[in-house]
Amino acid sequence: MMNIEISNLYFSYPAGVQALRGISLTIDSGEQVAIVGQNGAGKTTLVKHLNGLLQPTSGCVRIGEWDTQAQSVAKLARRVGYVFQNPDEQLFSKNVGTEVAFGPKNLGYTGGQVQALVKDALGLTELSHKTETNPYDLSPTWRKMVALASVIAMDTDVVIFDEPTTGQDAANIARIANVIKTLRERGKTVITITHDIDFCAENFERVITMSQGQVLLDGKANDVLGQAEILATTYVEPPQLTRLGKRLGFKETVRNEQEFLAVLKNTIATR
Amino acid sequence: MIMAIINLQNVTYKYPLTDSPALTNINLQVNEGEFVAVIGPNGAGKSTLCYAIAGFVPHFFKGELTGIVAVAGVESHQSSLHEWVLNVGLAFQNPFNQISGAKYTVFEEIAFGLENIGVPRDEMKSRVTDAMKLTSISDLADRSPYSLSGGQQQRVALTSILVMQPKVLVLDEPTSQMDPIGTREVFGVIRKLSEKGMTVVMVEHKVEWIANFADRVLALHEGKILLAGKPGDVLTSHLLTDKGFGISRYTSVARKAKEMGLWKKDGLPVTLDEAVEGFSQGRENLAPTQK
Numbered sequence: 224m225m226n227i228e229i230s231n232l233y234f235s236y237p238a239g240v241q242a243l244r245g246i247s248l249t250i251d252s253g254e255q256v257a258i259v260g261q262n263g264a265g266k267t268t269l270v271k272h273l274n275g276l277l278q279p280t281s282g283c284v285r286i287g288e289w290d291t292q293a294q295s296v297a298k299l300a301r302r303v304g305y306v307f308q309n310p311d312e313q314l315f316s317k318n319v320g321t322e323v324a325f326g327p328k329n330l331g332y333t334g335g336q337v338q339a340l341v342k343d344a345l346g347l348t349e350l351s352h353k354t355e356t357n358p359y360d361l362s363p364t365w366r367k368m369v370a371l372a373s374v375i376a377m378d379t380d381v382v383i384f385d386e387p388t389t390g391q392d393a394a395n396i397a398r399i400a401n402v403i404k405t406l407r408e409r410g411k412t413v414i415t416i417t418h419d420i421d422f423c424a425e426n427f428e429r430v431i432t433m434s435q436g437q438v439l440l441d442g443k444a445n446d447v448l449g450q451a452e453i454l455a456t457t458y459v460e461p462p463q464l465t466r467l468g469k470r471l472g473f474k475e476t477v478r479n480e481q482e483f484l485a486v487l488k489n490t491i492a493t494r
Numbered sequence: 495m496i497m498a499i500i501n502l503q504n505v506t507y508k509y510p511l512t513d514s515p516a517l518t519n520i521n522l523q524v525n526e527g528e529f530v531a532v533i534g535p536n537g538a539g540k541s542t543l544c545y546a547i548a549g550f551v552p553h554f555f556k557g558e559l560t561g562i563v564a565v566a567g568v569e570s571h572q573s574s575l576h577e578w579v580l581n582v583g584l585a586f587q588n589p590f591n592q593i594s595g596a597k598y599t600v601f602e603e604i605a606f607g608l609e610n611i612g613v614p615r616d617e618m619k620s621r622v623t624d625a626m627k628l629t630s631i632s633d634l635a636d637r638s639p640y641s642l643s644g645g646q647q648q649r650v651a652l653t654s655i656l657v658m659q660p661k662v663l664v665l666d667e668p669t670s671q672m673d674p675i676g677t678r679e680v681f682g683v684i685r686k687l688s689e690k691g692m693t694v695v696m697v698e699h700k701v702e703w704i705a706n707f708a709d710r711v712l713a714l715h716e717g718k719i720l721l722a723g724k725p726g727d728v729l730t731s732h733l734l735t736d737k738g739f740g741i742s743r744y745t746s747v748a749r750k751a752k753e754m755g756l757w758k759k760d761g762l763p764v765t766l767d768e769a770v771e772g773f774s775q776g777r778e779n780l781a782p783t784q785k
Contacts, residue, residue, distance in 0.1 A: 261673045262645035364536040390670045392535040393740035418673050421743055458675035463743040470770045471780045480747045487756055
Protein backbone atom coordinates (compact mmCIF):
# COMPACT_ATOMS: atom_id res chain seq x y z
CA MET A 224 0.00 0.00 0.00
CA MET A 225 1.23 3.44 -0.96
CA ASN A 226 0.16 5.35 2.17
CA ILE A 227 1.50 8.86 2.74
CA GLU A 228 2.88 9.41 6.21
CA ILE A 229 3.87 12.90 7.33
CA SER A 230 5.27 13.13 10.83
CA ASN A 231 6.01 16.27 12.78
CA LEU A 232 7.05 18.16 9.66
CA TYR A 233 8.66 21.57 10.06
CA PHE A 234 9.92 23.67 7.17
CA SER A 235 11.57 27.08 6.99
CA TYR A 236 12.43 28.86 3.75
CA PRO A 237 16.07 30.02 3.45
CA ALA A 238 14.98 33.63 4.13
CA GLY A 239 13.76 32.43 7.53
CA VAL A 240 9.97 32.31 7.04
CA GLN A 241 8.69 29.29 8.96
CA ALA A 242 6.10 27.93 6.54
CA LEU A 243 5.23 24.60 8.19
CA ARG A 244 5.05 24.13 11.94
CA GLY A 245 4.56 20.56 13.06
CA ILE A 246 2.36 18.81 10.49
CA SER A 247 1.40 15.19 11.13
CA LEU A 248 -0.92 13.45 8.69
CA THR A 249 -1.66 10.05 7.21
CA ILE A 250 -3.29 9.78 3.81
CA ASP A 251 -4.31 6.27 2.88
CA SER A 252 -3.77 4.81 -0.53
CA GLY A 253 -6.73 5.66 -2.77
CA GLU A 254 -8.04 8.55 -0.65
CA GLN A 255 -9.32 11.81 -2.17
CA VAL A 256 -8.28 14.75 -0.05
CA ALA A 257 -8.82 18.49 -0.47
CA ILE A 258 -6.55 21.00 1.29
CA VAL A 259 -8.04 24.45 1.90
CA GLY A 260 -6.91 27.54 3.78
CA GLN A 261 -5.94 31.17 3.33
CA ASN A 262 -3.20 32.46 1.00
CA GLY A 263 0.12 31.79 2.69
CA ALA A 264 -1.17 29.00 4.99
CA GLY A 265 1.52 26.60 3.71
CA LYS A 266 -0.61 24.43 1.40
CA THR A 267 1.73 24.48 -1.59
CA THR A 268 4.79 24.21 0.67
CA LEU A 269 3.28 21.06 2.19
CA VAL A 270 2.55 19.27 -1.06
CA LYS A 271 5.98 20.15 -2.49
CA HIS A 272 7.37 17.88 0.26
CA LEU A 273 5.51 14.90 -1.20
CA ASN A 274 7.58 14.75 -4.38
CA GLY A 275 10.81 15.98 -2.83
CA LEU A 276 10.81 19.48 -4.37
CA LEU A 277 11.25 20.61 -0.78
CA GLN A 278 12.95 18.70 2.03
CA PRO A 279 11.91 18.91 5.70
CA THR A 280 13.83 21.22 8.01
CA SER A 281 12.88 18.61 10.58
CA GLY A 282 10.41 15.73 10.69
CA CYS A 283 9.78 13.12 8.06
CA VAL A 284 7.69 12.42 4.95
CA ARG A 285 7.14 8.90 3.66
CA ILE A 286 5.55 7.78 0.42
CA GLY A 287 4.93 4.09 0.97
CA GLU A 288 8.20 2.75 2.40
CA TRP A 289 10.26 5.56 0.83
CA ASP A 290 11.55 8.37 3.03
CA THR A 291 11.55 11.41 0.71
CA GLN A 292 14.91 12.52 2.12
CA ALA A 293 16.53 9.32 0.91
CA GLN A 294 15.10 9.52 -2.64
CA SER A 295 15.83 11.75 -5.61
CA VAL A 296 13.08 13.94 -7.07
CA ALA A 297 13.42 11.89 -10.25
CA LYS A 298 12.68 8.68 -8.38
CA LEU A 299 9.80 10.18 -6.40
CA ALA A 300 8.24 11.20 -9.71
CA ARG A 301 7.38 7.52 -10.22
CA ARG A 302 5.03 7.66 -7.27
CA VAL A 303 3.89 11.28 -7.03
CA GLY A 304 2.67 13.43 -9.91
CA TYR A 305 2.28 17.17 -9.36
CA VAL A 306 0.23 19.60 -11.46
CA PHE A 307 1.49 23.12 -10.81
CA GLN A 308 -0.83 26.05 -10.06
CA ASN A 309 0.47 27.92 -13.11
CA PRO A 310 0.64 25.63 -16.18
CA ASP A 311 3.23 27.88 -17.81
CA GLU A 312 5.74 26.72 -15.18
CA GLN A 313 5.65 23.18 -16.49
CA LEU A 314 4.93 23.24 -20.24
CA PHE A 315 7.78 23.42 -22.75
CA SER A 316 7.22 21.12 -25.73
CA LYS A 317 6.33 22.13 -29.27
CA ASN A 318 3.09 20.20 -29.34
CA VAL A 319 0.59 18.69 -26.94
CA GLY A 320 1.38 15.08 -27.87
CA THR A 321 5.12 15.44 -27.16
CA GLU A 322 4.40 17.35 -23.97
CA VAL A 323 2.19 14.62 -22.59
CA ALA A 324 4.57 11.84 -23.72
CA PHE A 325 7.56 13.45 -21.98
CA GLY A 326 6.72 12.21 -18.47
CA PRO A 327 6.05 8.55 -19.18
CA LYS A 328 9.07 8.41 -21.56
CA ASN A 329 11.30 9.67 -18.77
CA LEU A 330 9.92 7.06 -16.41
CA GLY A 331 11.21 4.42 -18.84
CA TYR A 332 7.97 3.09 -20.27
CA THR A 333 8.29 1.34 -23.64
CA GLY A 334 7.12 3.04 -26.84
CA GLY A 335 3.85 1.11 -26.87
CA GLN A 336 3.14 1.83 -23.22
CA VAL A 337 3.89 5.54 -23.68
CA GLN A 338 1.48 5.65 -26.60
CA ALA A 339 -1.27 4.01 -24.57
CA LEU A 340 -0.72 6.30 -21.56
CA VAL A 341 -0.75 9.42 -23.75
CA LYS A 342 -3.90 8.32 -25.52
CA ASP A 343 -5.64 7.67 -22.21
CA ALA A 344 -4.57 10.99 -20.65
CA LEU A 345 -5.58 13.00 -23.70
CA GLY A 346 -8.92 11.23 -23.83
CA LEU A 347 -9.60 11.91 -20.17
CA THR A 348 -8.83 15.63 -20.55
CA GLU A 349 -10.70 15.89 -23.88
CA LEU A 350 -7.56 16.93 -25.75
CA SER A 351 -7.37 14.03 -28.23
CA HIS A 352 -7.99 16.37 -31.19
CA LYS A 353 -5.23 18.78 -30.08
CA THR A 354 -2.21 16.41 -30.26
CA GLU A 355 -0.45 18.51 -32.92
CA THR A 356 -1.22 21.92 -31.36
CA ASN A 357 1.49 23.98 -29.67
CA PRO A 358 0.46 24.31 -25.99
CA TYR A 359 1.05 28.08 -26.21
CA ASP A 360 -1.47 28.39 -29.02
CA LEU A 361 -4.13 27.18 -26.59
CA SER A 362 -5.96 29.45 -24.15
CA PRO A 363 -4.57 29.49 -20.59
CA THR A 364 -7.52 27.37 -19.48
CA TRP A 365 -6.75 24.63 -22.00
CA ARG A 366 -3.03 24.85 -21.18
CA LYS A 367 -4.09 23.86 -17.67
CA MET A 368 -5.78 20.77 -19.13
CA VAL A 369 -2.51 19.94 -20.96
CA ALA A 370 -0.66 20.22 -17.66
CA LEU A 371 -3.20 17.85 -16.10
CA ALA A 372 -2.82 15.38 -18.99
CA SER A 373 0.98 15.44 -18.82
CA VAL A 374 0.86 14.36 -15.18
CA ILE A 375 -1.96 11.82 -15.57
CA ALA A 376 0.06 10.14 -18.34
CA MET A 377 2.77 9.30 -15.80
CA ASP A 378 0.28 6.93 -14.12
CA THR A 379 1.58 7.65 -10.61
CA ASP A 380 -0.18 6.27 -7.53
CA VAL A 381 -0.43 9.75 -6.04
CA VAL A 382 -1.60 12.78 -8.04
CA ILE A 383 -1.48 16.33 -6.66
CA PHE A 384 -3.46 19.22 -8.16
CA ASP A 385 -2.57 22.75 -7.06
CA GLU A 386 -5.58 25.04 -7.63
CA PRO A 387 -6.92 23.15 -10.66
CA THR A 388 -10.06 25.29 -11.11
CA THR A 389 -8.51 28.79 -11.01
CA GLY A 390 -9.83 30.83 -13.93
CA GLN A 391 -11.74 27.88 -15.40
CA ASP A 392 -15.29 28.12 -16.66
CA ALA A 393 -18.14 25.80 -15.66
CA ALA A 394 -17.51 23.35 -18.51
CA ASN A 395 -13.81 22.92 -17.72
CA ILE A 396 -14.50 22.63 -13.98
CA ALA A 397 -16.89 19.78 -14.79
CA ARG A 398 -14.12 18.17 -16.91
CA ILE A 399 -11.67 18.44 -14.01
CA ALA A 400 -14.22 16.94 -11.61
CA ASN A 401 -14.61 14.06 -14.05
CA VAL A 402 -10.82 13.53 -14.17
CA ILE A 403 -10.74 13.33 -10.37
CA LYS A 404 -13.66 10.88 -10.33
CA THR A 405 -11.92 8.63 -12.88
CA LEU A 406 -8.69 8.68 -10.87
CA ARG A 407 -10.68 7.68 -7.77
CA GLU A 408 -12.19 4.73 -9.65
CA ARG A 409 -8.67 3.69 -10.63
CA GLY A 410 -7.65 3.64 -6.98
CA LYS A 411 -5.32 6.66 -7.19
CA THR A 412 -4.64 8.92 -4.24
CA VAL A 413 -5.67 12.47 -5.18
CA ILE A 414 -4.63 15.52 -3.18
CA THR A 415 -6.04 18.85 -4.32
CA ILE A 416 -5.31 22.34 -3.07
CA THR A 417 -8.23 24.65 -3.74
CA HIS A 418 -9.85 27.97 -2.82
CA ASP A 419 -13.01 26.85 -4.58
CA ILE A 420 -14.89 25.58 -1.57
CA ASP A 421 -17.96 24.52 -3.56
CA PHE A 422 -15.75 22.43 -5.85
CA CYS A 423 -14.13 20.96 -2.74
CA ALA A 424 -17.52 20.10 -1.20
CA GLU A 425 -18.79 18.41 -4.35
CA ASN A 426 -15.74 16.29 -5.15
CA PHE A 427 -13.90 15.31 -1.95
CA GLU A 428 -14.77 13.09 1.00
CA ARG A 429 -11.96 14.30 3.26
CA VAL A 430 -11.00 17.93 3.84
CA ILE A 431 -7.91 19.30 5.56
CA THR A 432 -7.84 22.98 6.48
CA MET A 433 -4.52 24.70 7.10
CA SER A 434 -3.68 27.91 8.86
CA GLN A 435 -0.28 29.48 9.49
CA GLY A 436 1.68 26.33 8.75
CA GLN A 437 -0.46 24.00 10.84
CA VAL A 438 -3.41 21.67 10.33
CA LEU A 439 -6.51 23.32 11.74
CA LEU A 440 -9.18 20.73 10.90
CA ASP A 441 -8.93 17.31 9.29
CA GLY A 442 -11.85 14.97 8.78
CA LYS A 443 -14.91 14.02 6.78
CA ALA A 444 -16.01 16.79 4.45
CA ASN A 445 -19.36 17.34 6.17
CA ASP A 446 -17.77 17.56 9.63
CA VAL A 447 -15.11 20.03 8.51
CA LEU A 448 -17.18 22.21 6.17
CA GLY A 449 -19.91 22.80 8.74
CA GLN A 450 -17.59 24.54 11.20
CA ALA A 451 -18.05 28.09 10.01
CA GLU A 452 -16.32 29.84 12.92
CA ILE A 453 -13.14 27.78 12.75
CA LEU A 454 -13.04 27.99 8.94
CA ALA A 455 -13.31 31.78 9.16
CA THR A 456 -10.04 31.90 11.12
CA THR A 457 -8.27 30.63 7.99
CA TYR A 458 -10.30 32.83 5.64
CA VAL A 459 -12.56 30.04 4.36
CA GLU A 460 -16.34 30.18 4.14
CA PRO A 461 -18.53 27.05 4.14
CA PRO A 462 -19.91 26.02 0.73
CA GLN A 463 -22.99 27.86 -0.58
CA LEU A 464 -25.42 25.03 0.09
CA THR A 465 -23.94 24.37 3.54
CA ARG A 466 -24.59 28.01 4.44
CA LEU A 467 -28.09 27.82 3.01
CA GLY A 468 -28.89 24.68 5.04
CA LYS A 469 -27.61 26.36 8.22
CA ARG A 470 -29.70 29.47 7.58
CA LEU A 471 -32.79 27.31 7.06
CA GLY A 472 -32.19 25.61 10.39
CA PHE A 473 -31.23 22.16 9.02
CA LYS A 474 -29.88 19.94 11.80
CA GLU A 475 -27.54 18.08 9.46
CA THR A 476 -24.66 19.69 7.56
CA VAL A 477 -25.29 19.41 3.82
CA ARG A 478 -22.69 20.10 1.16
CA ASN A 479 -24.18 19.33 -2.25
CA GLU A 480 -27.49 19.53 -4.12
CA GLN A 481 -28.42 15.93 -3.47
CA GLU A 482 -27.95 16.22 0.29
CA PHE A 483 -29.68 19.60 0.39
CA LEU A 484 -32.75 18.42 -1.51
CA ALA A 485 -33.01 15.23 0.58
CA VAL A 486 -32.99 17.15 3.87
CA LEU A 487 -35.36 19.79 2.47
CA LYS A 488 -37.83 17.11 1.46
CA ASN A 489 -37.63 15.36 4.85
CA THR A 490 -38.00 18.57 6.80
CA ILE A 491 -41.10 19.51 4.88
CA ALA A 492 -42.55 15.96 5.09
CA THR A 493 -42.10 15.65 8.87
CA ARG A 494 -44.23 18.70 9.43
CA MET B 495 -29.08 63.30 -19.17
CA ILE B 496 -26.33 61.15 -17.73
CA MET B 497 -23.44 60.81 -20.13
CA ALA B 498 -22.18 57.37 -21.07
CA ILE B 499 -18.49 57.41 -20.10
CA ILE B 500 -17.88 54.21 -22.07
CA ASN B 501 -19.45 54.01 -25.49
CA LEU B 502 -18.97 51.04 -27.80
CA GLN B 503 -20.87 51.11 -31.08
CA ASN B 504 -20.94 48.17 -33.49
CA VAL B 505 -17.51 47.04 -32.37
CA THR B 506 -16.07 44.09 -34.25
CA TYR B 507 -12.47 43.07 -33.71
CA LYS B 508 -10.11 40.46 -35.13
CA TYR B 509 -6.69 39.66 -33.65
CA PRO B 510 -3.84 39.59 -36.18
CA LEU B 511 -3.46 36.29 -38.06
CA THR B 512 -6.88 34.99 -37.02
CA ASP B 513 -9.85 34.24 -39.25
CA SER B 514 -12.82 34.77 -36.97
CA PRO B 515 -13.52 37.88 -34.91
CA ALA B 516 -13.03 37.80 -31.12
CA LEU B 517 -15.79 40.40 -30.75
CA THR B 518 -18.74 40.81 -33.09
CA ASN B 519 -21.00 43.83 -33.27
CA ILE B 520 -20.76 44.86 -29.62
CA ASN B 521 -22.91 47.77 -28.47
CA LEU B 522 -22.38 48.90 -24.91
CA GLN B 523 -22.96 52.17 -23.11
CA VAL B 524 -21.81 52.45 -19.49
CA ASN B 525 -22.77 55.47 -17.42
CA GLU B 526 -20.39 57.26 -15.11
CA GLY B 527 -20.32 55.50 -11.73
CA GLU B 528 -21.97 52.34 -13.03
CA PHE B 529 -20.68 48.89 -12.03
CA VAL B 530 -20.96 46.39 -14.90
CA ALA B 531 -20.02 42.74 -14.53
CA VAL B 532 -19.08 40.64 -17.55
CA ILE B 533 -19.58 36.88 -17.52
CA GLY B 534 -19.04 34.18 -20.11
CA PRO B 535 -17.41 30.81 -20.79
CA ASN B 536 -13.71 30.58 -21.70
CA GLY B 537 -13.14 32.09 -25.13
CA ALA B 538 -16.30 34.24 -25.08
CA GLY B 539 -14.31 37.45 -25.63
CA LYS B 540 -14.33 38.78 -22.06
CA SER B 541 -10.64 39.71 -21.93
CA THR B 542 -10.78 41.13 -25.46
CA LEU B 543 -13.65 43.38 -24.40
CA CYS B 544 -11.50 44.58 -21.47
CA TYR B 545 -8.62 45.25 -23.89
CA ALA B 546 -10.91 47.20 -26.20
CA ILE B 547 -12.15 49.48 -23.42
CA ALA B 548 -8.60 49.89 -22.10
CA GLY B 549 -7.24 50.79 -25.56
CA PHE B 550 -4.90 47.76 -25.82
CA VAL B 551 -7.09 46.70 -28.71
CA PRO B 552 -6.10 47.84 -31.25
CA HIS B 553 -3.24 50.09 -30.01
CA PHE B 554 -1.11 47.32 -28.53
CA PHE B 555 -2.39 44.08 -30.07
CA LYS B 556 -2.92 45.62 -33.55
CA GLY B 557 -5.47 43.63 -35.56
CA GLU B 558 -8.63 44.96 -37.20
CA LEU B 559 -11.14 47.03 -35.25
CA THR B 560 -14.31 48.42 -36.79
CA GLY B 561 -16.97 50.49 -35.05
CA ILE B 562 -16.45 53.07 -32.35
CA VAL B 563 -14.77 52.76 -28.95
CA ALA B 564 -15.00 55.97 -26.94
CA VAL B 565 -14.17 56.73 -23.33
CA ALA B 566 -15.00 60.10 -21.79
CA GLY B 567 -15.96 61.41 -25.23
CA VAL B 568 -12.67 60.58 -26.94
CA GLU B 569 -12.52 57.86 -29.58
CA SER B 570 -9.67 55.38 -29.27
CA HIS B 571 -8.43 55.79 -32.85
CA GLN B 572 -8.02 59.54 -32.20
CA SER B 573 -5.97 58.94 -29.08
CA SER B 574 -2.66 57.31 -28.21
CA LEU B 575 -2.32 54.60 -25.60
CA HIS B 576 -0.40 56.86 -23.22
CA GLU B 577 -3.22 59.41 -23.26
CA TRP B 578 -5.81 56.68 -22.96
CA VAL B 579 -4.36 55.16 -19.77
CA LEU B 580 -4.93 58.42 -17.90
CA ASN B 581 -8.65 57.71 -18.13
CA VAL B 582 -8.77 53.92 -18.05
CA GLY B 583 -6.91 51.51 -15.78
CA LEU B 584 -6.79 47.78 -16.55
CA ALA B 585 -5.84 45.03 -14.11
CA PHE B 586 -4.84 41.93 -16.11
CA GLN B 587 -6.21 38.47 -15.53
CA ASN B 588 -2.73 37.14 -14.77
CA PRO B 589 -0.84 39.46 -12.40
CA PHE B 590 2.50 37.92 -13.51
CA ASN B 591 1.96 39.67 -16.87
CA GLN B 592 1.41 43.03 -15.26
CA ILE B 593 4.32 43.37 -12.87
CA SER B 594 6.94 45.58 -14.51
CA GLY B 595 10.02 43.54 -13.68
CA ALA B 596 11.89 46.85 -13.34
CA LYS B 597 11.36 47.35 -9.60
CA TYR B 598 12.77 45.70 -6.50
CA THR B 599 9.99 46.46 -4.04
CA VAL B 600 6.20 46.49 -4.04
CA PHE B 601 6.23 50.19 -3.08
CA GLU B 602 8.33 51.10 -6.14
CA GLU B 603 6.23 48.84 -8.33
CA ILE B 604 3.07 50.68 -7.36
CA ALA B 605 4.80 54.05 -7.92
CA PHE B 606 5.90 53.02 -11.44
CA GLY B 607 2.86 54.41 -13.25
CA LEU B 608 3.01 57.71 -11.37
CA GLU B 609 6.72 58.07 -12.20
CA ASN B 610 5.91 57.68 -15.86
CA ILE B 611 3.44 60.53 -15.85
CA GLY B 612 5.76 62.77 -13.84
CA VAL B 613 3.88 63.11 -10.55
CA PRO B 614 5.96 65.07 -7.98
CA ARG B 615 7.83 62.91 -5.47
CA ASP B 616 5.93 63.90 -2.33
CA GLU B 617 2.52 63.48 -3.95
CA MET B 618 3.67 60.17 -5.40
CA LYS B 619 4.68 58.86 -1.96
CA SER B 620 1.43 59.81 -0.32
CA ARG B 621 -0.68 58.41 -3.16
CA VAL B 622 1.19 55.09 -3.05
CA THR B 623 0.85 54.90 0.74
CA ASP B 624 -2.88 55.63 0.58
CA ALA B 625 -3.53 53.13 -2.21
CA MET B 626 -1.68 50.39 -0.32
CA LYS B 627 -3.75 51.11 2.78
CA LEU B 628 -6.94 50.84 0.74
CA THR B 629 -6.10 47.31 -0.45
CA SER B 630 -4.51 46.24 2.86
CA ILE B 631 -1.03 45.57 1.51
CA SER B 632 0.97 48.15 3.50
CA ASP B 633 2.92 45.29 5.11
CA LEU B 634 4.19 44.14 1.69
CA ALA B 635 5.83 47.52 0.85
CA ASP B 636 9.45 46.30 1.04
CA ARG B 637 8.94 42.82 -0.44
CA SER B 638 9.97 41.92 -3.98
CA PRO B 639 6.89 41.71 -6.26
CA TYR B 640 8.14 38.29 -7.37
CA SER B 641 8.32 36.84 -3.86
CA LEU B 642 4.56 37.15 -3.36
CA SER B 643 1.81 34.55 -3.59
CA GLY B 644 -0.65 34.72 -6.50
CA GLY B 645 -3.31 36.37 -4.34
CA GLN B 646 -0.85 38.99 -3.04
CA GLN B 647 0.40 39.72 -6.57
CA GLN B 648 -3.18 40.31 -7.64
CA ARG B 649 -3.59 42.89 -4.91
CA VAL B 650 -0.37 44.60 -5.98
CA ALA B 651 -1.52 44.65 -9.60
CA LEU B 652 -4.87 46.14 -8.58
CA THR B 653 -3.22 48.73 -6.33
CA SER B 654 -0.84 49.83 -9.08
CA ILE B 655 -3.92 50.67 -11.16
CA LEU B 656 -5.93 52.31 -8.37
CA VAL B 657 -3.02 54.62 -7.56
CA MET B 658 -3.41 56.18 -11.01
CA GLN B 659 -6.96 57.25 -10.05
CA PRO B 660 -8.49 56.40 -13.42
CA LYS B 661 -12.06 57.42 -14.27
CA VAL B 662 -12.76 53.93 -15.52
CA LEU B 663 -11.51 50.78 -13.83
CA VAL B 664 -11.40 47.60 -15.94
CA LEU B 665 -10.77 44.41 -14.00
CA ASP B 666 -10.21 41.00 -15.56
CA GLU B 667 -10.98 38.39 -12.87
CA PRO B 668 -9.27 40.41 -10.14
CA THR B 669 -9.72 37.79 -7.40
CA SER B 670 -9.13 34.53 -9.26
CA GLN B 671 -6.18 33.56 -7.06
CA MET B 672 -7.49 34.85 -3.75
CA ASP B 673 -8.96 33.02 -0.79
CA PRO B 674 -12.66 33.68 -0.08
CA ILE B 675 -12.12 36.33 2.59
CA GLY B 676 -9.50 38.07 0.43
CA THR B 677 -12.10 38.07 -2.34
CA ARG B 678 -14.63 39.66 -0.03
CA GLU B 679 -12.16 42.40 0.96
CA VAL B 680 -11.24 43.23 -2.61
CA PHE B 681 -14.90 43.33 -3.68
CA GLY B 682 -15.52 45.64 -0.73
CA VAL B 683 -12.79 48.01 -1.94
CA ILE B 684 -14.12 47.99 -5.50
CA ARG B 685 -17.66 48.68 -4.33
CA LYS B 686 -16.45 51.60 -2.21
CA LEU B 687 -14.71 53.11 -5.25
CA SER B 688 -17.79 52.53 -7.35
CA GLU B 689 -19.99 54.28 -4.79
CA LYS B 690 -17.58 57.24 -4.91
CA GLY B 691 -18.26 57.52 -8.63
CA MET B 692 -15.60 55.40 -10.30
CA THR B 693 -16.94 53.46 -13.29
CA VAL B 694 -16.16 49.74 -13.05
CA VAL B 695 -16.22 47.01 -15.68
CA MET B 696 -15.32 43.66 -14.19
CA VAL B 697 -14.97 40.17 -15.62
CA GLU B 698 -15.86 37.70 -12.90
CA HIS B 699 -16.83 34.04 -12.54
CA LYS B 700 -18.01 34.37 -8.94
CA VAL B 701 -21.70 34.80 -9.64
CA GLU B 702 -22.89 35.25 -6.06
CA TRP B 703 -20.63 38.30 -5.70
CA ILE B 704 -21.80 39.81 -8.96
CA ALA B 705 -25.40 39.56 -7.79
CA ASN B 706 -24.51 41.46 -4.65
CA PHE B 707 -22.43 44.19 -6.25
CA ALA B 708 -23.08 44.84 -9.92
CA ASP B 709 -25.67 47.26 -11.32
CA ARG B 710 -25.78 45.40 -14.60
CA VAL B 711 -24.56 42.08 -15.99
CA LEU B 712 -23.38 41.45 -19.53
CA ALA B 713 -23.30 37.81 -20.66
CA LEU B 714 -20.88 37.26 -23.54
CA HIS B 715 -20.90 34.19 -25.72
CA GLU B 716 -18.71 33.56 -28.78
CA GLY B 717 -17.82 37.24 -29.03
CA LYS B 718 -21.40 38.48 -28.93
CA ILE B 719 -23.64 39.88 -26.25
CA LEU B 720 -26.06 37.09 -25.37
CA LEU B 721 -27.89 38.85 -22.54
CA ALA B 722 -27.63 42.13 -20.67
CA GLY B 723 -29.67 43.44 -17.78
CA LYS B 724 -30.19 43.37 -14.04
CA PRO B 725 -28.15 40.71 -12.20
CA GLY B 726 -31.26 38.92 -10.91
CA ASP B 727 -32.69 38.55 -14.42
CA VAL B 728 -29.54 37.65 -16.34
CA LEU B 729 -28.03 35.30 -13.77
CA THR B 730 -31.14 33.12 -13.46
CA SER B 731 -31.81 32.83 -17.20
CA HIS B 732 -32.11 29.34 -18.67
CA LEU B 733 -29.95 30.48 -21.58
CA LEU B 734 -26.88 30.62 -19.32
CA THR B 735 -27.06 26.95 -18.33
CA ASP B 736 -27.69 25.91 -21.92
CA LYS B 737 -24.62 27.81 -23.16
CA GLY B 738 -22.16 26.58 -20.54
CA PHE B 739 -22.06 29.57 -18.17
CA GLY B 740 -21.43 28.99 -14.48
CA ILE B 741 -24.45 29.76 -12.30
CA SER B 742 -24.93 30.18 -8.57
CA ARG B 743 -25.55 26.99 -6.56
CA TYR B 744 -28.59 28.73 -5.12
CA THR B 745 -30.09 29.19 -8.58
CA SER B 746 -29.32 25.65 -9.61
CA VAL B 747 -30.66 23.97 -6.46
CA ALA B 748 -33.82 26.10 -6.50
CA ARG B 749 -34.43 25.14 -10.13
CA LYS B 750 -34.25 21.45 -9.16
CA ALA B 751 -36.43 22.07 -6.10
CA LYS B 752 -38.95 23.79 -8.35
CA GLU B 753 -39.18 20.68 -10.53
CA MET B 754 -39.88 18.68 -7.34
CA GLY B 755 -42.51 21.19 -6.25
CA LEU B 756 -40.34 22.42 -3.36
CA TRP B 757 -39.75 25.97 -4.61
CA LYS B 758 -42.94 28.01 -4.82
CA LYS B 759 -41.80 31.43 -6.07
CA ASP B 760 -41.81 32.40 -9.73
CA GLY B 761 -38.33 33.84 -9.84
CA LEU B 762 -35.17 31.94 -8.90
CA PRO B 763 -32.61 33.14 -6.31
CA VAL B 764 -29.02 34.16 -7.00
CA THR B 765 -27.89 35.12 -3.51
CA LEU B 766 -28.00 33.38 -0.14
CA ASP B 767 -30.58 35.82 1.25
CA GLU B 768 -32.89 35.32 -1.72
CA ALA B 769 -32.59 31.53 -1.35
CA VAL B 770 -33.32 31.64 2.39
CA GLU B 771 -36.34 33.85 1.80
CA GLY B 772 -37.73 31.69 -1.01
CA PHE B 773 -37.25 28.32 0.66
CA SER B 774 -38.69 29.39 4.01
CA GLN B 775 -41.69 31.15 2.51
CA GLY B 776 -44.89 29.78 4.05
CA ARG B 777 -43.03 27.05 5.94
CA GLU B 778 -42.86 27.48 9.69
CA ASN B 779 -40.59 24.49 10.23
CA LEU B 780 -37.87 26.03 8.06
CA ALA B 781 -36.98 28.77 10.45
CA PRO B 782 -34.58 31.15 8.80
CA THR B 783 -31.79 32.11 11.17
CA GLN B 784 -29.59 35.14 10.84
CA LYS B 785 -26.00 34.70 9.68
